[in-house]
Amino acid sequence: MPFDNTVPAANIGLNQTIVPMQENFDAIQTAFDINHGSLTDIQGNAGKHTKVSFLEKAVNFIPLFGSYTLFGRKINLGGTDTLELIEIFRHNAQNIATSLTKAKFDANFGWTYLDSGFLVMVWGDFAINLVDQAQTITLNQVIGTDLPPIDNVIYAHAQLRSKTISTDPVDAVIYPRNYFIDPITNLIKIQITVRKRSAYNSSITASTLPLRGNYLLICNTSGGL
Amino acid sequence: MAYRNTKPSLTDRERSGCVFIQQNFATLNEYFEVNHNPINLQPPGHKFLEFYPIADPATAADQLELYGRTGVYGALNTIELCMRRPSNGDINEFTSSQTGDEGWYQLPSGILIKWKWNEPIAAASSGIQTFTWNNAANFPAFSAIYQVFVWASPDAAATDPNVQLYEYDETVTQVQWTGWNRDTPGVVGPAIVTNAYKVNIIAIGKGPGV
Numbered sequence: 415m416p417f418d419n420t421v422p423a424a425n426i427g428l429n430q431t432i433v434p435m436q437e438n439f440d441a442i443q444t445a446f447d448i449n450h451g452s453l454t455d456i457q458g459n460a461g462k463h464t465k466v467s468f469l470e471k472a473v474n475f476i477p478l479f480g481s482y483t484l485f486g487r488k489i490n491l492g493g494t495d496t497l498e499l500i501e502i503f504r505h506n507a508q509n510i511a512t513s514l515t516k517a518k519f520d521a522n523f524g525w526t527y528l529d530s531g532f533l534v535m536v537w538g539d540f541a542i543n544l545v546d547q548a549q550t551i552t553l554n555q556v557i558g559t560d561l562p563p564i565d566n567v568i569y570a571h572a573q574l575r576s577k578t579i580s581t582d583p584v585d586a587v588i589y590p591r592n593y594f595i596d597p598i599t600n601l602i603k604i605q606i607t608v609r610k611r612s613a614y615n616s617s618i619t620a621s622t623l624p625l626r627g628n629y630l631l632i633c634n635t636s637g638g639l
Numbered sequence: 640m641a642y643r644n645t646k647p648s649l650t651d652r653e654r655s656g657c658v659f660i661q662q663n664f665a666t667l668n669e670y671f672e673v674n675h676n677p678i679n680l681q682p683p684g685h686k687f688l689e690f691y692p693i694a695d696p697a698t699a700a701d702q703l704e705l706y707g708r709t710g711v712y713g714a715l716n717t718i719e720l721c722m723r724r725p726s727n728g729d730i731n732e733f734t735s736s737q738t739g740d741e742g743w744y745q746l747p748s749g750i751l752i753k754w755k756w757n758e759p760i761a762a763a764s765s766g767i768q769t770f771t772w773n774n775a776a777n778f779p780a781f782s783a784i785y786q787v788f789v790w791a792s793p794d795a796a797a798t799d800p801n802v803q804l805y806e807y808d809e810t811v812t813q814v815q816w817t818g819w820n821r822d823t824p825g826v827v828g829p830a831i832v833t834n835a836y837k838v839n840i841i842a843i844g845k846g847p848g849v
Binding site for chain 1: 641642643644645646647648649651656657660663666667669670671672673674682685689690691692694696698701702703704705706722724725731733746747748749750783784785786787788789790803805806807816817819843845
């Protein structure tokens with residue numbers, strides 16, 4: 415029976431409004447018992463959650479000032495549109511909206527939000543076609559589309575991998591040098607120097623290129639979901 | 640105080656009906672105050688505590704569920720916070736972890752990070768080495784592996800491990816790499832490392848989702 419918040423009406427005797435009042439109490443119990451210990455529970459569980467469900471919302475909630483808000487919303491990032499937990503919290507008088515649970519599950523290029531809310535961890539691999547010179551690896555992944563909205567890269571690690579396990583020694587060393595977001599292309603760039611371990615002994619030739627490498631980045635985000 | 644959703648009824652006299660109405664309001668007030676600001680305080684009904692029941696919930700296609708359970712992987716047998724994805728999907732247990740030289744941490748997204756510090760590596764004439772992750776009950780297994788980073792550190796007997804490692808392959812259970820001695824002037828080509836050393840590993844993959 416639908417809840418009617420206009421009963422009992424003014425100037426109407428209680429005995430004339432008993433039925434809608436009873437129906438209201440019934441509707442209240444039906445509503446309150448959803449995912450909670452029942453109003454009629456005499457074991458002390460009334461009002462306690464039996465489930466904590468997050469139903470899909472289409473848009474962000476505006477949180478109460480100074481509060482932390484958690485809700486479910488679909489996010490289309492990294493090629494998949496999945497229902498995720500969104501967290502909105504207050505920082506420096508700004509509402510920061512990030513995801514607690516979104517990740518891109520992939521080896522060649524993947525990422526995950528970290529639960530601090532401000533950090534995104536990114537990983538992947540790349541090919542190296544040049545040695546003995548500085549070079550720049552460009553992650554051709556669009557920030558805000560393939561990646562979460564991120565402000566900058568704050569840590570980078572990169573290393574060389576072996577192409578085959580026994581017959582193809584890499585015979586080179588990689589030195590991560592710098593990392594940044596290109597202000598023109600808005601793509602992440604990792605600057606590295608790759609050196610042959612010895613200029614005169616190295617087994618690296620044109621036929622052994624490209625070398626394989628992989629990277630790990632920690633990035634900073636200020637929300638934007 | 641008992642809540643009665645069948646009251647007041649037509650057979651109640653007006654005064655006795657008022658008693659039931661007052662009792663229902665009193666019960667509602669008690670109910671509201673469970674983990675929430677009382678109705679007469681500002682802001683009324685504002686939640687100040689979230690209680691996560693021990694449950695094994697099912698989820699619909701448009702639903703996420705947060706709940707507590709006894710940790711499946713945690714060594715301390717504690718209650719952990721879990722999230723189940725829609726359509727009875729993966730369960731991410733994301734407050735448990737394992738500390739130590741070999742440890743792990745699962746993020747709320749379901750990404751699992753494992754590490755191993757100072758694993759002793761015995762000499763091998765081939766230079767090929769394999770590390771197998773701990774598969775004890777308190778170590779969740781990767782369901783997919785994404786990237787692994789391996790580097791050498793000196794063992795107790797050598798301040799200079801004289802070795803450069805190149806991670807080669809990874810599966811959900813193990814990591815393989817080749818070790819090569821750093822270049823020796825006058826020696827053509829890299830030399831396979833045969834001395835003992837130690838290795839540090841960190842791996843990123845997908846957690847078990849159960």
